[in-house]
Amino acid sequence: MRKSNEAMSKPLLYGLLLSILMVIAPHADHLPPWVSTLCAALLLWRAYLARTGNALPRRWLLILLTVASAGSIAISFRSLFGRDAGVALLILLTTLKFMELRSPRDAAVLLYLACFIIITNFFYSQSIPTALYMLATLFVIIATWIHLHAQTVAFRPRLRIAAILLLQAVPLTLVLFVLFPRVPGPLWGLPQDAFASSGLNDKMSPGDLSRLSLSDAVAFRVSYNGKPPLREQMYWRGPVLWDFDGRTWTPGITLPGAAPQFTGLEQPVDYTVTLEPHNKTWLFALDVPDNISVPAGLTPDFQIVQKEPVNARLRYQAHSHLIYRANLQETRWQIQRALQLPLHFNPRARQLAKEWRANNINDIDVARAALAYFNQKGFLYTLEPPLLGANTVDDFLFNSKRGFCEHYASAFVFLMRAAHIPARVVTGYQGGEYNDVGNYYIVRQSDAHAWAEVWFAGQGWVRIDPTAAVAPSRVKNNLSAALPDNAALPFMARNPPQWALNLRLNWDTLANRWNQWVLGYDTERQFAFLTRLGIESVTWQKMVIGMTIGLGLLVGLFALLMLRHLFARQPDKVQAAWLRLCRKLARAGSPRAAHEGAQDYATRIAATRPDLAEAMRDIAGRYSMLRYGKAQSEPARREFLKRITNFKT
Amino acid sequence: MNPSLNNVILQAEQVIAGKPQQIRLALTCLLARGHLLIEDLPGVGKTTLAHVLARTLGLQFQRIQFTSDLLPADILGVSVYQRAGSDATTGKFEFHPGPIFAQMILADEVNRATPKAQSALLEAMEEQQVTIEGTTRVLPAPFFVIATQNPAYQVGTFPLPESQLDRFMMRIRMGYPDAQAERGLLSGTDRREIVARLEPQMESAELLALQQRVKAVFVSSALLDYLQAILRHTREAAHYAHGLSPRAGLALLSASRAWALIDGRDAVLPEDVQTVLPGVVSHRLQAVGERSRLDSDALARELIEAVAIP
Secondary structure (H helix, E strand, O other): OOOOOOOOOHHHHHHHHHHHHHHHHHHHHOOOHHHHHHHHHHHHHHHHHHHHOOOOOOHHHHHHHHHHHHHHHHHHHOOOOOHHHHHHHHHHHHHHHHOOOOOHHHHHHHHHHHHHHHHHHOOOOOOHHHHHHHHHHHHHHHHHHHHHHOOOEOHHHHHHHHHHHHHHHHHHHHHHHHHOOOOOOOOOOOOHHHOOOOOOOOOEOOOHHHHHOOOOOEEEEEEEEOOOOOHHHOEEEEEEEOEEOOOOEEOOOOOOOOOOOEEEEEEEEEEEEEEOOOOOOEEOEEOOEEEEOOOOEEOOOOOEEOOOOOOOOEEEEEEEEEEEEEOOOOOHHHHHHOOOOOOOOOHHHHHHHHHHHHHOOOHHHHHHHHHHHHHHOOOEEOOOOOOOOOOHHHHHHHHHOEEOHHHHHHHHHHHHHHOOOOEEEEEEEEOOEEEOOOOEEEEEHHHEEEEEEEEEOOOEEEEEOHHHHHOHHHHHOOHHHHOOOOOOOOHHHOOOOHHHHHHHHHHHHHHHHHHHHHHOOOHHHHHHHHHHOOOOOOOHHHHHHHHHHHHHHHHHHHHHHHHHHHHHHOOOHHHHHHHHHHHHHHHOOOOOOOOOOHHHHHHHHHHHOHHHHHHHHHHHHHHHHHHHOOOOOHHHHHHHHHHHHHOOO | OOHHHHHHHHHHHHHOOOOHHHHHHHHHHHHOOOOEEEEOOOOOOHHHHHHHHHHHHOOOEEEEEOOOOOOHHHHHEEEEEOOOOOOOOOOOEEEEEOOOOOOEEEEEOHHHOOHHHHHHHHHHHHHOEEEEOOEEEEOOOOOEEEEEEOOOOOOOOOOOOHHHHOOOOEEEOOOOOOHHHHHHHHHOOOHHHHHHHOOOOOOHHHHHHHHHHHHHOEOOHHHHHHHHHHHHHHHHEOOEOOOOOHHHHHHHHHHHHHHHHHOOOOEOOHHHHHHHHHHHHOOOOOEOHHHHHOOHHHHHHHHHHHOOOO
């Protein structure tokens, strides 16, 4: 049996194991269990071998394992390429590399691989905790790397050197971060399914929104330029739903019609939205938008839609008017769509609408009657509505009387249509949480909402929120204010104690800054930032030149600092002359050992070269006096230098 | 070089033949106001060395033989009740100073006594004073302790712990005499007689003045660089259990100064540091790993060779 190489000390092996373990551990979250298990087993095996000092596995076994692993990955992912398969392959091969770790060269390869795997972790998460964890991992890797190259350095000094190296890298990192030319678009060109889609859908069935409102996830963040609007006005429009099949609302087919007509615009508001990726094409804006800073179109039902799904964090400025008249003239086709109802369903609701229609001439009065009905007939706003039968609207209106916003919006629109008033369901978000630390609003999935829009002749599309008739505090305050105290709300949507709220808001502010300035530092921001620094007409060429100069300056600065250390140690001519003499003697075959003092050296030379004894003793004595003595005279120094110059071997 | 110092060395070399280095190191320790630990087998001349130094330097000498039943009072002294009627000082406690109240103490076989007795001595060494029954009594100056210790593998000993070892400036070994010196020893007169005939070469005051002069020996910044390089190496290298303490650094520096003075120079050279280094660090450094098999002198040599003179 071959014995494992003695050159690899156990502490170094454990350092390497820790580095690899730390760097691949986060991947266990999303890789198939068998990959993680195999990696863990291999690392454990290697640790056992290191502990017992047994021989490493034979080469044929390693080759077999490698081929088997690659094959399993190819089968399991149906590919060897792409993000997940690539990462799994990389991790498995790295742990396998561990099994043939013999020379320091293998260890160096492993450490470089560990650094590379750090990058792959950012494919999956780019949050602050991930970044901090990776920093800690990098610290361990660097400490191990120092261990590999300087085995005599003890543990604590090793950590100190690693920390110093990391600190020295900070300015270089900053220069690279600020000036490295950014590629527009996501850097790694990830596939669209890379992002789990959470958030609003373009379908709405009873229970959809109440499920969504259990999620704490941030949908987007908004900062207003100027005074923010009232809470009751913060309706963020998402998908508009036209078609109803008795249970589910869908957008139906929107023909590319005329552009929306907005008149009587008042109360303008300017704001910036940072939208989390939701993998859908729509963007969110306050009703009604008239300007947006990214290329997107306005549909006839006032949605803002992009061509590509939003699969990276997107920041845009938008401009809206909160008071408006929308589409006073509506096309016949749209009016028709807004009146469609599925046949045969919900007879009692139809009956009720017919009664209201008969009693009221005015459309607006009919709507009022409906709202009054919700308000006065004992309806309850709840996250846990009972299940509804085939006639969802009838069941809700006359039996259960308990529902979440989608129930109210759905029932209201149904009633309006039954009363022959054009109406449609609008989904989106309402309200948000104000973060006074960072002065912006956080809109979460739990703020998802559905409301109705009704078209009145002479007034256009008017927003009516039936939920407000049942639970006004949902719109005025927030979800938890509108629900009973014991409702199963997500943590973030509850009203927490003050300290927890402060902590949460501070953390979100930090995360937002991170998103805006670190992750969101794209071409546009980079150019804006550099322009603000006073660099005119920023170009890639200029940035590359600036980057080179900046890096050059920093490296030069470090080099100078280190050289100053060296110069500070030998500033005087006496020492330089002495070293010159030592080199001369070294060429003559008697080098001075680094730890050898002048007197000892002279004695040793005298023993081997009696011809030099006299001169050497004289020079060594003078040197010791000049370098270590108290009285320093210029003549003595000159005499010493002269004797050194005259010294012949 | 100071002539009386030279005479001290010459006289000592007559009695203890073939050990000039040990004599000089002991003197170095004395001049640098440190205490000396001599570790070796019985009968190699430890006691003689102490005797000779005490006689030639004109110091009051006391020898304490450490045994397992030695009590602190045996070292420090004890208050005894004077019976009424026997004397003018009737009915009072009178303090009888112990052997510690002398200028040079030979603590023989210090590792034979219990830790309690050991620490009574070591505290006196550290503070140059003893407190007995609430009264603090100052020890004479100069005050110098030579402790001898049998190597720890002998039966029935309490080896000094590392923290106590640190109180000694140096630890040296005597070693066997070489053949020529041993022949002289065997054929010559009895050592004890020679020692008894030795004349003091200096007064206590002169010794105290020499101790002051040690402090004035010049140390250049280049030398301090070297000293710090040594200390740093012991702290950063992986094969020491822990690096040298700042106290060890100070001890190394003052021992180097004293050595330079004995050598007749007014400035410290790197060679001085290298000469005293094994004595100063050998009881303070502990190797770990494969180097723990090295003996302390080899370890010190390795340390010297590992650090370049800047």
